[in-house]
Amino acid sequence: MPDTKPSAVGTLAFINAGPIIWAIHLTLIYGGHTLLCTPLQMREIAGPYVLAVTAAALLALGAFLLRPHFWASACGLPPTTADRPQYDSLARLLATLGVVAVAWAGATAFFLSACVAAR
Amino acid sequence: MRPRQYELPNPGERPEGEVRELERIWAMPRGFSLVTAVNNSVIGILYIGTAFLFFLLAGVLALIMRTQLAVPGNDLVSQDFYNQIFTVHGTTMMFLFAVPAVEALGVMLLPQMLAARDLPFPRLSAFAIWAYVVGGLVFFSTVFYDLAPKGGWFMYTPLTLSEFSPGDNADFWLLGIGFIEISAIAGAIEIIVGTLRTRPPGMTLAKMPIFAWAMLIFAAMIMVAFPAVILGTMLLEIERTFGWPFFTADKGGDPLLWQHLFWFFGHPEVYIIFLPAAGLVSMIVSTMARRPLIGHRLIVVALIGTGFFSFGLWVHHMFTTGIPALSLGFFSAASMAVAVPSGIQMFSWIATIAASRGRFRITTPSLFILGFLFIFTVGGLTGVMVALVPVDFQVHDTYFVVAHFHYVLIGGMVFPLFATFYYWAPMVSRRPLSERLGRWVFWLMFIGFNVSFFPMHITGLRGMPRRVWTYPDDLGWNTLNMISTVGAYILAAGVLIFLIDLIRNFRTGEGGPDNPWGAGTLEWLPNDVYSARSIPLVTSREPLWDQPGLPEEVRHGHHFLPNAPTGGRETLVTSPIDARPEYVIRMPGPSWTQVIAAVFTAAFFLLLTVKAVWPALICGAVAIAACLVWCWSLDPGPGKGRIDIGAGLKVPTYMSGPTSHSWWAMVVLMIVAASLFIAYVFSYLYLWTVSPGVWPPAAAGPPDIAWPLAGAALTVAGLAAVRIAGRSLPAPGRRNASAPVLTVVGSLCLVAAIGLELYGHWQSGLRPAENAYSAMVYMAGVVNGQLVLAVFILAGFAAARHVAGRLDRDRRVSFDNMALLHYYTAGQFLFSLLLVHGFPPMVN
Numbered sequence: 007m008p009d010t011k012p013s014a015v016g017t018l019a020f021i022n023a024g025p026i027i028w029a030i031h032l033t034l035i036y037g038g039h040t041l042l043c044t045p046l047q048m049r050e051i052a053g054p055y056v057l058a059v060t061a062a063a064l065l066a067l068g069a070f071l072l073r074p075h076f077w078a079s080a081c082g083l084p085p086t087t088a089d090r091p092q093y094d095s096l097a098r099l100l101a102t103l104g105v106v107a108v109a110w111a112g113a114t115a116f117f118l119s120a121c122v123a124a125r
Numbered sequence: 126m127r128p129r130q131y132e133l134p135n136p137g138e139r140p141e142g143e144v145r146e147l148e149r150i151w152a153m154p155r156g157f158s159l160v161t162a163v164n165n166s167v168i169g170i171l172y173i174g175t176a177f178l179f180f181l182l183a184g185v186l187a188l189i190m191r192t193q194l195a196v197p198g199n200d201l202v203s204q205d206f207y208n209q210i211f212t213v214h215g216t217t218m219m220f221l222f223a224v225p226a227v228e229a230l231g232v233m234l235l236p237q238m239l240a241a242r243d244l245p246f247p248r249l250s251a252f253a254i255w256a257y258v259v260g261g262l263v264f265f266s267t268v269f270y271d272l273a274p275k276g277g278w279f280m281y282t283p284l285t286l287s288e289f290s291p292g293d294n295a296d297f298w299l300l301g302i303g304f305i306e307i308s309a310i311a312g313a314i315e316i317i318v319g320t321l322r323t324r325p326p327g328m329t330l331a332k333m334p335i336f337a338w339a340m341l342i343f344a345a346m347i348m349v350a351f352p353a354v355i356l357g358t359m360l361l362e363i364e365r366t367f368g369w370p371f372f373t374a375d376k377g378g379d380p381l382l383w384q385h386l387f388w389f390f391g392h393p394e395v396y397i398i399f400l401p402a403a404g405l406v407s408m409i410v411s412t413m414a415r416r417p418l419i420g421h422r423l424i425v426v427a428l429i430g431t432g433f434f435s436f437g438l439w440v441h442h443m444f445t446t447g448i449p450a451l452s453l454g455f456f457s458a459a460s461m462a463v464a465v466p467s468g469i470q471m472f473s474w475i476a477t478i479a480a481s482r483g484r485f486r487i488t489t490p491s492l493f494i495l496g497f498l499f500i501f502t503v504g505g506l507t508g509v510m511v512a513l514v515p516v517d518f519q520v521h522d523t524y525f526v527v528a529h530f531h532y533v534l535i536g537g538m539v540f541p542l543f544a545t546f547y548y549w550a551p552m553v554s555r556r557p558l559s560e561r562l563g564r565w566v567f568w569l570m571f572i573g574f575n576v577s578f579f580p581m582h583i584t585g586l587r588g589m590p591r592r593v594w595t596y597p598d599d600l601g602w603n604t605l606n607m608i609s610t611v612g613a614y615i616l617a618a619g620v621l622i623f624l625i626d627l628i629r630n631f632r633t634g635e636g637g638p639d640n641p642w643g644a645g646t647l648e649w650l651p652n653d654v655y656s657a658r659s660i661p662l663v664t665s666r667e668p669l670w671d672q673p674g675l676p677e678e679v680r681h682g683h684h685f686l687p688n689a690p691t692g693g694r695e696t697l698v699t700s701p702i703d704a705r706p707e708y709v710i711r712m713p714g715p716s717w718t719q720v721i722a723a724v725f726t727a728a729f730f731l732l733l734t735v736k737a738v739w740p741a742l743i744c745g746a747v748a749i750a751a752c753l754v755w756c757w758s759l760d761p762g763p764g765k766g767r768i769d770i771g772a773g774l775k776v777p778t779y780m781s782g783p784t785s786h787s788w789w790a791m792v793v794l795m796i797v798a799a800s801l802f803i804a805y806v807f808s809y810l811y812l813w814t815v816s817p818g819v820w821p822p823a824a825a826g827p828p829d830i831a832w833p834l835a836g837a838a839l840t841v842a843g844l845a846a847v848r849i850a851g852r853s854l855p856a857p858g859r860r861n862a863s864a865p866v867l868t869v870v871g872s873l874c875l876v877a878a879i880g881l882e883l884y885g886h887w888q889s890g891l892r893p894a895e896n897a898y899s900a901m902v903y904m905a906g907v908v909n910g911q912l913v914l915a916v917f918i919l920a921g922f923a924a925a926r927h928v929a930g931r932l933d934r935d936r937r938v939s940f941d942n943m944a945l946l947h948y949y950t951a952g953q954f955l956f957s958l959l960l961v962h963g964f965p966p967m968v969n
Contacts, residue, residue, distance in 0.1 A: 014321070014701040017330070025433035032437045036455055043449055045814050045968075056451070087703065089331040092422065099426040107434060107462040114454030124450035124514060 013082030020081035021097050023070050024104030031063035031108050043121035052120030060112025067105050074098060129674060131664055134326075134771030139682040143689075144658065150689050151242070151655035154715045160255075161715040163247035164654065169233025170553060170633060172254045175261065176226035180539075181620070182265055183217035186210045188617055191577070195610035197598035207594040208275035212298070213268045215278030219394065220302050221261045223538055224347075227401040228253075228312040230545065231340045235319055237552065237648035238334055240657045240679075242696035244319035245710055245786045248719040248755055253311035255723035256304070263731050264301035267294070274298035277592065279387050280361070282372040282380040287365045296362065296734045303358040304730040306351045313344035313351075314793045320344070321701040322786050325647070326685060327663040328704045334646050334666070335418065338425055339404025342432040343397055348793060349436065350393040352801035356808065357386035360904070369893045369900035371808070377816035377897030381446055382808055388439035389804070395533065396435035400428055402541035403470055406494055409541075409548050410474045412644040413491045414481035417667060420473035427466035427473075434463040444517045453514050460512030467505055474498065488642075489563030493544035496571045500536025504529060507582070522592075525585025531578045543570070543623070551641045552648060555632045562626040569619030577612025580605040645670035651680045659684035660697050662772075663704075690768040691778050697770065698786060708780045709768060711761050718755035722748050753922055760787075760926075762936035781938050791942045795949045798912060802953050805908050806960065812897045813968065819896045821965045832885025833962045836878040840951045843874030847947050854927075854934040864932075865924035868940070871947060872920035875913045878954060879906060898965075905957045912950040919943035 042052040267273040276285040370376035437459035507529040640649035645667025665671035725748035732741035763779035850867035893903035926932040
């Protein structure tokens with residue numbers, strides 16, 4: 007067995023990075039859209055805000071997908087364990103799923119006006 | 126046979142008498158004392174048996190409903206009783222059957238699947254189960270006394286406010302279900318720590334069985350989802366009892382807040398039920414196809430992805446409530462996106478069956494799996510339909526939705542559960558269930574289900590609303606309803622034959638075949654009352670397939686911990702990611718304490734429901750006392766030293782600090798508390814967006830800044846006291862006065878801080894029943910106060926252990942647990958001070 011002990015929190019955070027970014031994205035677009043529409047009354051920037059947050063989330067996911075080894079090291083995963091390729095693969099697949107979900111939710115801002123009722 | 130690829134941890138012959146010693150230590154109590162048992166095999170069967178009883182009872186209510194709806198204008202039951210039975214049917218199926226059933230399977234299967242002697246907190250499991258048994262039976266019995274709730278399983282406000290639902294009926298739901306959710310959280314803590322810390326050596330996260338992955342994600346979801354509805358039930362019960370207007374619109378509240386809190390729990394709940402079932406399906410498909418799953422990694426991705434995405438769907442239950450279109454779009458997209466991971470799993474299962482090239486065995490479990498694939502796919506497709514906002518506008522609250530969610534829930538959970546009954550029965554029963562009767566059960570259930578629920582799609586599209594007691598005969602719904610009723614009886618006939626099969630063949634005890642299906646996972650190792658004789662070194666995902674001599678090696682004690690070196694119940698704790706042996710847990714055995722604690726906790730909640738406050742408080746005190754007695758025997762200390770478990774490894778028999786399982790359990794509990802607090806912060810901000818005019822009301826000025834500053838100063842002083850107490854714990858065998866005094870003083874500082882905060886608001890003229898703002902301000906005190914009470918009790922407990930010579934700088938788990946919760950509570954309280962005192966001036 008390897009000598010370097012992987013960090014439990016770090017490994018779980020690395021594997022789940024994609025869905026975590028998705029969750030932050032959904033919280034920010036739903037919460038931000040609601041705040042801009044109702045209490046803050048800044049309706050004109052609600053749509054661009056959603057697109058900006060979506061772009062930022064996609065950039066974060068892209069950065070993760072392009073440099074997974076950097077993020078793995080940052081999360082305390084040892085580079086040489088037998089299971090490391092599997093964790094890398096899980097993380098990449100989940101981040102890809104995150105890209106799909108973020109883009110799907112964010113794309114709604116292209117098709118729907120902000121702050122208007124559906125019917 | 127392939128040569129072994131690993132060294133045996135204990136290659137030599139084992140001494141005589143080791144097995145008899147294990148049998149003695151793990152022996153189950155007999156006779157009436159059986160209720161004190163904590164062995165997972167006993168309480169797991171009690172758990173699943175009770176859940177199945179609730180399935181039958183709720184099924185009887187469903188048959189009454191279907192009989193009532195068979196013909197138009199029927200008056201078999203009254204409208205009021207119909208309201209009660211559809212509420213109790215849904216509530217029972219969701220809270221008393223589905224979640225407990227899958228938790229029961231976790232308790233029953235996980236230790237064997239992980240080759241652990243038991244999960245790490247056996248008394249906690251037993252407490253959760255007895256609390257559920259007592260609380261559940263009392264809740265269900267309300268239907269016999271005209272006391273059952275009538276607001277639907279989701280108890281929407283304002284219908285459930287006291288003006289529109291007088292009497293105690295709704296309170297039975299709020300307190301009864303809130304209490305049962307606490308039981309579910311207790312089970313989730315056990316499952317998370319058990320899955321991450323009691324795997325056998327070599328079973329890294331990547332080699333963990335799919336069912337264990339599913340249960341880990343299931344328990345993590347409970348941790349985040351359930352606190353939202355617990356907060357919701359607290360708010361609603363407080364409004365009903367004390368008039369704090371969280372949901373009353375003319376005082377700044379909003380009925381939709383309840384829907385947000387309920388569905389933030391309610392939608393993940395569907396996946397909380399489905400994911401373990403999907404885990405079971407993966408296990409059974411692989412065994413029946415006699416090959417590893419195709420796309421094992423993709424299935425793990427799908428389970429994790431589904432778990433996360435399920436928290437982004439709750440608003441799709443609220444599409445018709447007037448939320449802006451763009452926000453609906455976010456949740457519509459997420460609702461469709463969740464179909465992607467679900468589809469991944471479906472294709473993996475189908476690919477595994479196809480890749481078996483005709484070797485897939487058609488057995489009763491396989492039939493239920495194939496039935497599941499068909500029914501769940503139909504439910505998934507209609508799920509994508511109702512995720513489309515315009516379609517949802519049309520079919521919302523119609524029988525189309527009833528058809529959809531029954532296809533998802535019965536297909537996604539009940540069919541896999543029946544597959545599980547037939548598949549895993551040989552593990553706990555001397556005889557397997559009957560294949561012949563099983564096929565009758567399957568076909569009757571499959572045909573009955575589709576005959577009953579498929580027509581409901583059309584009934585719904587023709588406009589029949591949900592929850593109606595009866596209907597006129599000229600709307601074109603008559604034939605469809607009659608067909609649905611006939612189908613329901615056919616489905617019930619299948620369940621009845623299953624009961625007959627159970628009565629004829631299910632006999633608990635030893636003597637069944639070891640691995641009748643030729644499965645590859647560890648639950649099929651030779652088992653006894655102590656689980657596996659020795660804890661195996663695992664080298665692959667399907668060890669029984671890839672390590673062919675493993676069952677005999679384990680049976681003869683050639684793997685880890687083949688004996689009981691501490692002379693008591695114990696199991697091996699391994700590291701969470703790479704499963705390296707770390708230490709041996711010494712676990713408690715049978716006791717009355719957890720049973721008494723559970724019964725009196727149930728009594729506390731139920732007596733509160735009928736407003737018998739003093740008897741309730743007495744029962745609550747007895748429950749707390751029982752918990753303290755139960756915990757007194759834990760934390761045994763490092764007296765047993767290090768023990769040899771095999772492979773030249775000597776591991777400690779005691780652990781404190783971040784490596785210990787109790788530390789992990791406390792961290793999980795803190796995450797639950799944080800989830801509840803986040804739900805509170807959401808509620809606070811949500812009500813502000815709805816009613817900024819009362820934030821804060823003009824009549825009451827803010828309290829003097831001195832009050833929150835004094836509260837913060839006391840909190841910091843309490844933190845310092847606990848920190849110093851931790852450093853001044855004496856050496857083993859010695860005592861001092863400073864550590865226990867500082868421990869108690871630290872907790873008293875927190876109590877005083879909360880008291881000052883509430884008094885400051887009170888003296889400024891703010892009253893909680895005045896409006897939504899004031900209610901939320903005082904609610905912060907309630908949310909923080911419950912944690913402060915827990916810290917206070919734990920501090921007293923730690924001080925008492927110190928005085929009794931059971932706490933020192935080595936034997937310190939009781940102190941560490943208290944200190945962790947103290948630090949968290951202090952942080953939460955300081956944040957709430959910032960929110961309550963900082964936010965209103967900021968927005969005004």
